[in-house]
Amino acid sequence: MNIDSVDLYYLRMPTVTDAADGSQDALLVRIRAGDHEGWGECEGSPLPCIAAWCTPMSHGACRPVEDSVLGMPIDEPDDIRGINALVRDQSLDLLQAAHTLSGVDAALWDLLARAREVPVHTLLGATTTHAKLPYASVLFGDTPEETLERGRECRAAGFGAVKFGWGPFGRGSVDEDLALAEAAREGIGDDRHLMIDVGTRWIDDVGALEVRARRLAELDVTWIEEPFRSHELSAYAAAAAIDPHVPVATGEGAHEPAIAEQLIRHGRIDFVQIDAGRIGGITAAREVAEFARDLPVQYVNHSFTSSLALAASLAPYWDLEDSRFCEYPFAPSSLCREMTTTNIEVAADGLVHPPEAPGLGVTPDERAIERYRVPLEISVDGQTLFSG
Ligand SMILES: [Mg+2]
Missing domain, CATH: 3.20.20.120 (Enolase-like C-terminal domain)
Structure with a gap:
């Protein structure tokens, strides 16, 4: 299968304060390939991350992240590793690219693991797990x-x-x-x-x-x-x-x-x-x-x-x-x-246990996304680069 679409969602609390609380806004990534879907989250300021996704190319080593992602095949874990390496290569001089790539990469692992009906850690090669x-x-x-x-x-x-x-x-x-x-x-x-x-x-x-x-x-x-x-x-x-x-x-x-x-x-x-x-x-x-x-x-x-x-x-x-x-x-x-329909909980033994559900084991709540989503459009010289 190939990556058909990548959607970015800028979410924000009604008021953002200067408290040292990094959970006041978020950038979610949804990726679709064939019949499958995966989700990830970027830990970075949402707007620069979106800009890194769609910015016009500055030169050959400063391309938008989307150039290395859209349309790429995703059938094996090595395909994800290949996309990761390609972004680092083609967006070498685009410093925000790492944060944008992070959410995209997580969504790709979620998607492929869901498609194979295994948890992401299994797809990564983990044969044992240990509660934390x-x-x-x-x-x-x-x-x-x-x-x-x-x-x-x-x-x-x-x-x-x-x-x-x-x-x-x-x-x-x-x-x-x-x-x-x-x-x-x-x-x-x-x-x-x-x-x-x-x-x-x-x-x-x-x-x-x-x-x-x-x-x-x-x-x-x-x-x-x-x-x-x-x-x-x-x-x-x-x-x-x-x-x-x-x-x-x-x-x-x-x-x-x-x-x-x-x-x-x-x-x-x-x-x-x-x-x-x-x-x-x-x-x-x-x-x-x-x-x-x-x-x-x-x-x-x-x-x-x-x-x-x-x-x-x-x-x-x-x-x-x-x-x-x-x-x-x-x-x-x-x-x-x-933001999610299920949350990762601390178990009765005081530990966090690995998820058994396919993918990352956590599903975003689309109604909550609509409640917190900030509509956004980026256009350059009359051409719309991003709308969401
Ligand atoms: Mg710290």
């Missing part, structure tokens, strides 16, 4: 007291691991940061995993981590996330040598597998966090998972929007037994909760 321990992802409170309370809520909700991030952490003094971390630990209790997300706020300042390391180690922090920006390889390598060692997690900013692989190999990170909606889809994420499989690093998904994005982010590493954790959006927007 979800961590609730929450913001630090503005004060230690608020953080303590938020930790108690997560504990009461049954999560075995909780990640606190953003908010005031990293903006104030060392003592203020440590008071927040101590409140988080007290709130969730000593028997739960505690992660802390710095959100790249220290840029490349290794000393900022070093001066907090002893106390963070005493608080038994499972990882400190994104202390530095994605490409600060030297800072990550220096952090790996700090004594006592605080495990480091990063990788969500990677928009191609090579960035993540450099962070593992040269930045010597302990956890690599991959967003399949950014890195180039399930194909690219699986490449990193395979790379990480036999190295001293755990693969973790990065995902904070809908169950569709979550399913795509989980598909690449169900068979990695040593990669135990998964990010689980704790309180996404109503748009992301309503």
